[in-house]
Amino acid sequence: PLFSMALIPAMALAEESRQEVHPARFTGPLITSNPAAYTPGHFYLQPYLINTRQRGYYDGQGNRFGLGEHGSDLQLSLLAGYGISERLTGQLSLSAGRARIGQQRADGLRFGDSTLKLNYVLRPRAASTGDMVISTQVSQTLVTGSYDELGGNALNGRGNGARRTALSLVGQQWLPMSSGHTLRWRWQVGWSPSPGRVDVEGTSVFGTGHAFRGAMHHGSNTSAAVGFEYSLSPDWALALDVTASRDGRAVLRGCHAPAQGRCVQGQRRADPRSRSFSAAPAIEYIHSDRVG
Numbered sequence: 001p002l003f004s005m006a007l008i009p010a011m012a013l014a015e016e017s018r019q020e021v022h023p024a025r026f027t028g029p030l031i032t033s034n035p036a037a038y039t040p041g042h043f044y045l046q047p048y049l050i051n052t053r054q055r056g057y058y059d060g061q062g063n064r065f066g067l068g069e070h071g072s073d074l075q076l077s078l079l080a081g082y083g084i085s086e087r088l089t090g091q092l093s094l095s096a097g098r099a100r101i102g103q104q105r106a107d108g109l110r111f112g113d114s115t116l117k118l119n120y121v122l123r124p125r126a127a128s129t130g131d132m133v134i135s136t137q138v139s140q141t142l143v144t145g146s147y148d149e150l151g152g153n154a155l156n157g158r159g160n161g162a163r164r165t166a167l168s169l170v171g172q173q174w175l176p177m178s179s180g181h182t183l184r185w186r187w188q189v190g191w192s193p194s195p196g197r198v199d200v201e202g203t204s205v206f207g208t209g210h211a212f213r214g215a216m217h218h219g220s221n222t223s224a225a226v227g228f229e230y231s232l233s234p235d236w237a238l239a240l241d242v243t244a245s246r247d248g249r250a251v252l253r254g255c256h257a258p259a260q261g262r263c264v265q266g267q268r269r270a271d272p273r274s275r276s277f278s279a280a281p282a283i284e285y286i287h288s289d290r291v292g
Contacts, residue, residue, distance in 0.1 A: 024174070024181070024182035024184070024231035024234070024237075025231070025234060025235075025237075025286040025289065025292070026184055026229045026231070026237050026239075026284060026286070027237075027284045027286060027292040028046075028229075029186065029227035029228070029229060029239045029240070029241045029280070029282065030048075030239070030241055030280045030282050031225055031227065031241040031243055031278075031280055032170075032186040032187070032188050032225045032226065032227030032241050032243075033117075033119070033137060033168065033170050033186070033188055034119075034170075034172070034186075035119065035121065035133050035134065035135035035137075035170035035171060035172045035186070036121070036125065036133055036135075036172060037083060037085075037086060037087050037088065037089050037119070037121045037124070037135075038081055038082065038083035038089045039083045040083040040084065040085055040086060041083060042082070042083050043080065043081070043082050044079075044080070044081040044082070044083075045078065045079070045080055045081075046078070046079040046080075046081075047076065047077070047078050047079075048075075048076070048077040048078075048079070049074075049075075049076055050073075050074075050075045050076075050077060050097075051072065051073070051074050051075075052072065052073040052074075052075070053070065053071070053072045054067065054070065054071040054072065054073075055067060055070055068102075069101050069102030069103075070101075070102070071099065071100060071101040071102075072099070072100050073097055073098070073099045073100070074097055074098055075095055075096070075097030075112070076095065076096055076097060077093065077094065077095040078093070078094045078095070079091060079092075079093050080092045080093075080094075086121075087120055087121040087124070088118065088119070088120050088121075089118070089119040090116075090117070090118055090119075091115075091116070091117040091118075091119065092114065092115070092116055092117075093114060093115040093117070094111075094114050094144075095111070095112040095113075095114070095145075095158075096109050096110060096111045096112060096158075097109065097110065097112065097158060098110065099155045099158075100155070101155065104153070104155060105155065106153065106155040106156050107153055107156055110145070110146065110156055110157075110158045111144050111145050111146075111158065112144070112145040112158040112159055113141050113142060113143060113144055113145040113158070113159040113160070114141070114142040114144045115139050115140065115141050115142065116139065116140045116142065117137055117138070117139040117140075118137065118138050118139075119135050119136075119137045119170075120135060120136050120137075121133060121134075121135045122134045122135055122136055125172070125173075125174075131173075132171050132172065132173040133171065133172050133173070134169070134170070134171045135169075135170045135171075136167070136168070136169055136170075137166075137167070137168040137169075137170055137190075138165070138166070138167055138168075139165070139166045139168070140163070140164075140165050140166075141162060141163060141164040141165075141166075141195075142163070143159055143161055143162070143163055144159065145157070145158040145159025145160075146158065146159060147159040147160050147161040147198075147200075147204055147205045147206075148161065148199075148200045148201050148202055148203070148204035148205075148206075148208075149201055149202045149203070149204075150202065150203040150204060150205075151202075151203060151210075152203070152210075153203075154203055154204070154205065154207075157204060157205035159205070160198070160205060160216075160218070161198035161199075161200070161216065162195040162198055162218045163195050163196075164192050164195040164218070164221070165192060165193070165195070166190050166191070166192035166221070167190065167191055167192070168188055168189065168190035168191075169188070169189050169190075170186065170187070170188045171186065171187050171188075172184065172185070172186045172187075173185060181230060181231050181232065182230075182231045183228065183229070183230050183231075184228075184229045184231075185226065185227065185228045185229070186225075186226065186227040186228075187224075187225070187226045187227075188223075188224065188225045188226075188227075189223070189224045190221075190222070190223045190224075191220070191221070191222050191223075192220060192221045193220050194217070194218055194219055194220050194248065195218050196217070196218075197215045197216075197217055198215060198216045198217070198218065199214075199215050200212065200213075200214050200215055200216050200252070200254065201213055206252055208252070208254070208267075209256065211256045211257055212254055212255075212256055212257075212267065213254050213255060213256075213257045213263070214252065214253050214254015214255060214267065215252075215253055215254060216250065216251075216252050217250060217251045217252075217253070218247075218248075218250050219247055219248020219249045219250050219273070220247075220248040221245060221246070221247050221248070222245065222246045223243065223244065223245035223246070224243070224244050224245075225241060225242065225243040225244075226241070226242055226243075227239065227240065227241045227242075228240050228241075229284065234286070235285060235286050235287075236283070236284065236285055236286075237283075237284040237286070238281075238282075238283060238284070239281070239282040239283070239284055240279065240280070240281050240282070241278075241279065241280040241282075242277075242278075242279050243276075243277070243278050243279075243280075244275070244276070244277050244278075245275070245276050246273065246274070246275050247273065247274045247275075247276075248273055249270060249271065249272060249273050250270075250271040251268070251269070251270050251271070252267070252268065252269040252270075252271075253267070253268050254266075254267050255267055
């Protein structure tokens with residue numbers, strides 16, 4: 001399983017929409033997207049420092065296996081948002097990190113893939129009634145992370161080469177509790193078609209060798225997530241994300257071609273459909289209306 005810890009530095013901006021005037025304050029859960037519109041003409045920045053440790057994995061039957069060498073990954077992510085209009089928000093996600101397995105490490109800090117996203121509010125939240133805000137989102141993955149031609153170190157790869165377009169429907173609602181505290185919850189469902197052919201050459205994140213020439217065909221993806229935040233006080237809150245996703249069948253085709261360029265051994269690998277589930281608990285501290 002993967003164990004992750006995310007730290008939002010003091011420069012992170014608390015995720016407060018201009019529409020949300022409830023006295024409770026939240027920074028936002030770690031995974032589920034924010035459906036509310038940002039204030040037009042304003043920038044929002046959220047940096048994350050994430051440390052992931054891997055001790056084992058599960059097979060398709062749910063059996064757990066330990067790893068001979070433990071792995072870890074230190075990642076810095078930045079979410080930048082801008083309020084374009086009353087209902088439209090633009091976002092850019094950037095990331096970089098360094099992976100380690102046993103004594104082997106990546107060659108310095110490596111960039112991952114980036115994502116551009118547009119969020120359009122279909123139904124704004126009315127502060128007087130607490131109605132759920134509902135938005136639609138479209139995102140586009142940009143191939144900014146290395147995934148092939150990695151030389152002798154496969155840990156240098158942080159991307160997958162897929163220019164994936166995804167569509168999502170997102171909702172959020174504030175629920176005052178009888179205890180005087182506030183529960184804010186979000187939900188998100190998403191789908192993306194197969195991004196098509198991804199050319200692969202040499203050592204890659206797909207397990208190919210230095211003489212490989214071919215292509216990876218990624219499958220479609222379906223995902224769902226729900227996030228909860230519970231205010232303990234104006235400054236502290238508890239959060240939890242629960243997510244599930246399903247990836248379609250992926251196929252790797254190619255051959256081993258030495259320096260002369262002649263294919264001497266064909267290779268084909270079909271990865272079956274896969275499912276993943278995760279839970280991400282968090283503790284939020286809100287320093288002010290702008291920093292958390």
